[in-house]
Amino acid sequence: MTTFIQLVFSGLALGCDYALIALGFTIIFKASEVINFAQGEFLLVGTFVVSVAMFTWRLGFFPALVIGIGVTSLIGVLFERVVLRRMIGRPPFNIIMVTIGLDVLLLTGVIILVGGRNPSSPVPFDTLSGFSIGGVEFGANAIASIVVTALVCLGLYIFLRYTRYGLAMRATAIDQEAARAMGIKISTVYALAWGISGAIATIGGIFLAAGAGNPSFDVTLGQSALVAFPAIILGGLDSIPGAVVGGIAIGLIYVLTQGYESGGFLGANFHLIAPYLVMILVLMIRPHGLFGTRKVERV
Amino acid sequence: MLVVRELEVMYQGVIAAVRGVSLEVPEQSVVALLGANGAGKSTILRAISGLLRGQGGRITHGAVEYDGQPITTFDAARIVRLGIAQVLEGRRLFGALTVEDNLRAGAFAARDNAATRRAYGRVMELFPVLRDRRKSMAGYLSGGEQQMLAIGRALMASPKLLLLDEPSLGLAPVMVQHIGKIISEISAGGTAVLLVEQNAQMALTHATHGYVLETGQVVLDQPAADLLRDESVRTFYLGLHEEGGRANFATLRQRRPERRWAL
Ligand SMILES: Nc1ncnc2c1ncn2[C@@H]1O[C@H](COP(=O)(O)OP(=O)(O)OP(=O)(O)O)[C@@H](O)[C@H]1O
Numbered sequence: 001m002t003t004f005i006q007l008v009f010s011g012l013a014l015g016c017d018y019a020l021i022a023l024g025f026t027i028i029f030k031a032s033e034v035i036n037f038a039q040g041e042f043l044l045v046g047t048f049v050v051s052v053a054m055f056t057w058r059l060g061f062f063p064a065l066v067i068g069i070g071v072t073s074l075i076g077v078l079f080e081r082v083v084l085r086r087m088i089g090r091p092p093f094n095i096i097m098v099t100i101g102l103d104v105l106l107l108t109g110v111i112i113l114v115g116g117r118n119p120s121s122p123v124p125f126d127t128l129s130g131f132s133i134g135g136v137e138f139g140a141n142a143i144a145s146i147v148v149t150a151l152v153c154l155g156l157y158i159f160l161r162y163t164r165y166g167l168a169m170r171a172t173a174i175d176q177e178a179a180r181a182m183g184i185k186i187s188t189v190y191a192l193a194w195g196i197s198g199a200i201a202t203i204g205g206i207f208l209a210a211g212a213g214n215p216s217f218d219v220t221l222g223q224s225a226l227v228a229f230p231a232i233i234l235g236g237l238d239s240i241p242g243a244v245v246g247g248i249a250i251g252l253i254y255v256l257t258q259g260y261e262s263g264g265f266l267g268a269n270f271h272l273i274a275p276y277l278v279m280i281l282v283l284m285i286r287p288h289g290l291f292g293t294r295k296v297e298r299v
Numbered sequence: 300m301l302v303v304r305e306l307e308v309m310y311q312g313v314i315a316a317v318r319g320v321s322l323e324v325p326e327q328s329v330v331a332l333l334g335a336n337g338a339g340k341s342t343i344l345r346a347i348s349g350l351l352r353g354q355g356g357r358i359t360h361g362a363v364e365y366d367g368q369p370i371t372t373f374d375a376a377r378i379v380r381l382g383i384a385q386v387l388e389g390r391r392l393f394g395a396l397t398v399e400d401n402l403r404a405g406a407f408a409a410r411d412n413a414a415t416r417r418a419y420g421r422v423m424e425l426f427p428v429l430r431d432r433r434k435s436m437a438g439y440l441s442g443g444e445q446q447m448l449a450i451g452r453a454l455m456a457s458p459k460l461l462l463l464d465e466p467s468l469g470l471a472p473v474m475v476q477h478i479g480k481i482i483s484e485i486s487a488g489g490t491a492v493l494l495v496e497q498n499a500q501m502a503l504t505h506a507t508h509g510y511v512l513e514t515g516q517v518v519l520d521q522p523a524a525d526l527l528r529d530e531s532v533r534t535f536y537l538g539l540h541e542e543g544g545r546a547n548f549a550t551l552r553q554r555r556p557e558r559r560w561a562l
Pocket residue numbers: 310311314315316334335336337338339340341342343354355356388
């Protein structure tokens with residue numbers, strides 16, 4: 001029982017990291033139907049900038065975080081402005097290739113700047129601290145990841161539900177031309193989506209870097225964003241609640257299979273493919289994912 | 300207040316959808332724009348509201364003037380803020396949003412909260428049914444309610460000119476009549492209406508002036524009452540066929556060469 005609770009808690013914490021990463025994809029896709037293959041490198045860039053601000057410039061964690069979020073959002077907004085804007089109306093494949101190009105560019109940039117040394121994970125507390133109740137370990141990093149993800153979701157909800165630009169984003173996601181007819185500028189909505197996505201990527205990247213209690217991270221951090229793919233597909237590409245539920249589900253599946261697989265007939269590394277199996281199963285039953293939209297229409 | 304001069308519009312640089320159209324919408328009037336499918340009605344509305352660009356269309360000649368100011372190069376957001384709102388063909392509600400959120404979205408360009416509150420009060424006056432449905436998803440409203448919401452949403456921007464694209468589309472006769480009355484009320488309230496319609500009877504009953512459009516050109520330009528009495532309009536648009544044939548407007552014109560349209 002202790003093991004089970006422990007695994008559920010760890011799975012939840014990991015799932016929250018995935019949820020943050022998945023949210024980054026979903027927000028951009030919902031606004032502009034672009035799948036941003038550079039999202040992983042947004043994580044890396046954000047985390048790297050925070051690390052530099054903390055350990056090279058000797059800033060506190062929170063000022064460093066603000067800078068990291070600012071830089072990553074800015075890259076997103078600029079990319080949208082300068083490159084994607086010219087691609088409107090092109091086939092999706094071209095747009096995907098351009099985001100992959102950005103991915104390579106960002107990765108190379110960080111590799112050059114890092115210069116072979118692994119940057120320190122930027123965290124405001126000792127990642128190995130925590131407490132235990134009845135034999136279950138509650139690590140500080142895991143608790144922070146759950147709390148921060150909840151706060152990010154709450155913030156997003158309030159923004160989308162109650163603010164003017166949040167409403168503009170929701171309207172644009174449904175019908176661009178109708179939104180333009182209300183005087184909503186699509187370019188502003190896109191910029192917002194890329195900016196928010198960059199900010200969330202930075203936060204997710206920090207948790208991922210600090211995840212296993214590592215004192216440092218390397219340039220493959222961005223590739224770990226790929227684990228969020230089953231989460232997005234599971235939740236439905238265009239659903240924000242779907243990204244969160246999908247992320248948490250994948251985290252739980254991953255950690256639970258990892259915890260119980262040893263000695264089982266499925267072999268020792270089954271947890272690596274379990275998320276993908278679940279994703280395929282869900283797609284067979286619900287092609288739009290658990291929360292993906294079919295249009296709301298009166299029949 | 301609105302003057303369109305020798306407007307020419309091309310799609311993808313090759314398809315000439317509108318070919319030298321001039322028209323005028325005076326203050327507080329209702330002006331009808333009639334024409335068969337593909338005549339270029341929606342294209343003209345998009346050219347006025349600045350929505351052409353998203354459709355691959357471009358104004359290649361002529362001008363749109365609003366209160367004496369050329370607005371041909373303005374983007375859609377700026378044109379809405381100037382006081383021109385468009386209700387797109389097919390209603391185009393945000394189906395997954397509530398009625399209230401659709402109306403809030405309509406007020407996106409509104410100047411201030413006071414203006415929005417006034418507009419909201421006015422919309423509720425015109426469409427009392429929307430008040431009871433304000434928490435429902437727009438996509439689940441009836442066809443008539445949806446059209447009312449589409450008009451109400453555009454009115455949330457407190458426009459001085461409303462561009463209406465086929466509001467009677469797919470509605471039962473009673474609802475068409477109701478929408479017609481609403482249009483008269485809107486213009487009585489100080490908002491001019493440019494009304495695109497296939498339902499010529501409804502449009503001409505409520506309009507002061509009418510234009511008939513054919514393959515991108517104005518072929519008739521007369522007071523609404525005259526158009527309502529016009530033989531060819533009656534035959535072609537009001538379904539009062541003499542021989543029940545599927546004659547198009549052009550062949551009708553050729554058959555009656557004594558009539559010369561102002562071209
Ligand atoms: N986005 C577009 N790209 C290319 N051609 C277009 C586009 N929109 C309209 N057209 C063409 O321009 C012409 C005029 O179309 P428009 O939609 O303005 O007609 P309409 O009078 O509104 O017709 P309907 O009554 O069917 O709505 C048509 O030949 C149409 O095929």
